[in-house]
Amino acid sequence: MLHLSTRWGFASIRKRALSSIKPPTPHDRLLLARTYSVDDWVVPALSALCERTTPLTLSEARQMDIEDVVLVSTVREDIRSPALQVDAAEIPRRIEAVQAGKLVGLRPRFIDVTGNAGPAMPVSAMVPPMEPVAPLEMSANRWVATSTRRRRSRISPEIVDRKVKALLNKLTMKRFDSISDQIIAWANKSEWETDGRTLIQVIKLVFENATDEATFSEMYARLSRKMMEQISPKVQDDGIKNTEGKPFAGGQLFRKYLLNRCQEDFERGWVAKETTAAAAASKATEDQAVKEANEKTKGEDESELYSEEYYAAAKAKRRGLGLIRFIGELFKLQVLTERIMHECIKKLLGNVENPEEEEIESLCELLTTVGSLLDTVKARAHLDVYFSRMRELTKNKNVNTRMMFMLQVSVTRSLKFLTDTG
Numbered sequence: 174m175l176h177l178s179t180r181w182g183f184a185s186i187r188k189r190a191l192s193s194i195k196p197p198t199p200h201d202r203l204l205l206a207r208t209y210s211v212d213d214w215v216v217p218a219l220s221a222l223c224e225r226t227t228p229l230t231l232s233e234a235r236q237m238d239i240e241d242v243v244l245v246s247t248v249r250e251d252i253r254s255p256a257l258q259v260d261a262a263e264i265p266r267r268i269e270a271v272q273a274g275k276l277v278g279l280r281p282r283f284i285d286v287t288g289n290a291g292p293a294m295p296v297s298a299m300v301p302p303m304e305p306v307a308p309l310e311m312s313a314n315r316w317v318a319t320s321t322r323r324r325r326s327r328i329s330p331e332i333v334d335r336k337v338k339a340l341l342n343k344l345t346m347k348r349f350d351s352i353s354d355q356i357i358a359w360a361n362k363s364e365w366e367t368d369g370r371t372l373i374q375v376i377k378l379v380f381e382n383a384t385d386e387a388t389f390s391e392m393y394a395r396l397s398r399k400m401m402e403q404i405s406p407k408v409q410d411d412g413i414k415n416t417e418g419k420p421f422a423g424g425q426l427f428r429k430y431l432l433n434r435c436q437e438d439f440e441r442g443w444v445a446k447e448t449t450a451a452a453a454a455s456k457a458t459e460d461q462a463v464k465e466a467n468e469k470t471k472g473e474d475e476s477e478l479y480s481e482e483y484y485a486a487a488k489a490k491r492r493g494l495g496l497i498r499f500i501g502e503l504f505k506l507q508v509l510t511e512r513i514m515h516e517c518i519k520k521l522l523g524n525v526e527n528p529e530e531e532e533i534e535s536l537c538e539l540l541t542t543v544g545s546l547l548d549t550v551k552a553r554a555h556l557d558v559y560f561s562r563m564r565e566l567t568k569n570k571n572v573n574t575r576m577m578f579m580l581q582v583s584v585t586r587s588l589k590f591l592t593d594t595g
Contacts, residue, residue, distance in 0.1 A: 179209050180342045199225070200233050207238065208339045220264045223248045235331055244268065328362055333374050341382050346392055353396050357403050360427075364407040369426060372408055375400075376430050380438060380499075387495035394502035401427045401508060431508065438496050439517065490531055497535045501542030514543055515555055522562045525569070533566065533576045537583040544583075560584055 175194065178187035191211060196202035199221035206214035222229065222245050234242045248267050337359050344352045356375065363372040379400075383393035401424045409422035413429060421429050500517060503509045521536040540559075547556065566572055567580050 175205075175209055176342060180345070182345065182347070200236075203241065204236060204335075207241075208335065210343075216265050216268055219245060219248075219268050223252065223264055223268070235329060236335070238332065328371065330370075330374060333359060333362075333371055334378070337375055337378050341378060344392065344396070349392065349395070353399055356396065357400055360400060361405040361408060364405055367409075367411045369408060369410040369430065372404070372427065373430055376427075376434055380434055380496075383499040384438070384492040384495035387491075387498045390495065390498045390502045393499060394506050394508065397431060397503060398506045398508050401431070428508070431503075432513075435500055435503075435509065435513070439500070439520075493531055494535060494538055497538050498542055501539050504543050505546060511547065511549075511552065514539070514547060515552070518559055522559060525562055525565055527571050528566060528569070530573070530576055533572065533580060536563075537579050540583050 175187060175190040177183075178190055194205070196205055199218045202214050203218035203222065205211060206218055219241065228249065229237075229242065229245060237245075248264065251267065252264060337356060340352055340356050340359075344356075356379075360372045360375040363369045379393055379396060383390055386393075404423055404427045406423035408426060409420040410426055411420050413421045413426070415421055415425075420426075497517070500509065501514075504511070504514050517539060518536065521532050521539065524532065563580050563584050567577050567584075572580070
């Protein structure tokens with residue numbers, strides 16, 4: 174409920190969800206606060222992490238922002254210093270001071286050899302005065318090792334995954350500009366990499382959301398277009414060269430990654446659907462029995478669940494249709510070429526004699542999305558072949574009534590459009 178209310182901007186539901194959540198540990202509370210922008214939880218969670226007796230574990234640190242890890246370590250070191258006496262009430266103030274970039278706020282007390290605390294001593298009195306020194310200026314042509322430059326901003330995949338997922342969950346058309354800018358900023362962290370792995374990870378997360386949430390395909394396609402236009406030209410992949418022997422970089426590299434992802438997901442989708450469909454077929458008798466039992470007890474008791482294979486097959490089908498729609502929206506924004514669209518349609522029409530239901534449904538979805546844009550003079554011959562095969566499918570006895578009606582509607586709409594424009 175917190176996830177959806179945050180994503181869709183339902184303030185009252187979000188407030189109710191927050192009031193019902195009781196994170197078991199301060200670490201869990203901090204992660205929730207950072208993921209869903211619950212500012213009121215941040216300082217109390219950080220204070221609790223600083224006060225507890227055990228330090229941060231490696232697993233906890235990997236899940237946190239690097240700034241939070243440094244902050245907790247710094248404050249824990251300060252409050253456990255034998256030369257300082259710190260009240261628990263001063264810890265939140267110390268955290269806020271460190272966040273603001275200030276190093277003052279605690280009241281250090283001098284401890285004599287007997288262990289008694291003396292009067293408060295200013296920090297300046299504890300350090301001998303130093304003469305002011307002008308900072309060194311970095312020259313424009315200074316030497317920087319390539320390995321050092323590339324490792325400068327290395328970020329763990331776990332942090333990228335958590336941060337970008339949180340931003341994608343907040344992405345709406347109303348907040349598109351501000352949120353998309355932040356997502357692009359994360360993708361641009363590949364500037365210090367030689368293999369573009371952070372950019373690849375961001376594209377993967379966008380694809381997962383786009384295929385799972387087909388209703389928002391147009392929004393995710395707009396995000397992809399904006400990323401292609403605004404990705405930093407310093408982002409490059411030394412392993413992918415152009416015809417001139419230079420590494421792909423910037424928008425050209427983004428488009429290369431995007432095309433590879435489209436092809437991989439499209440081909441992997443068929444394997445996944447075939448595998449899950451076969452597994453679901455083995456449980457078809459059990460699932461049918463559950464369905465009949467649920468219809469008989471509808472409104473009385475809690476419904477029984479179908480088999481895991483049934484839900485896996487349904488997920489594969491949903492993601493497959495979501496991918497087809499997303500590919501169509503990318504073509505409408507000229508991110509993908511017309512040739513790629515024709516390749517997809519040919520793949521979907523490849524089995525006319527014994528077609529799969531998912532193939533027909535995906536074909537109709539794609540033509541509904543991009544059919545009007547494919548009507549060009551040079552493509553008219555291809556369209557005639559497509560419609561001819563679709564008419565054959567409507568007469569195929571292996572095609573069920575639902576798919577047959579879907580094909581007839583698609584052919585009728587497409588022919589009406591071609592007649593009106595042609």
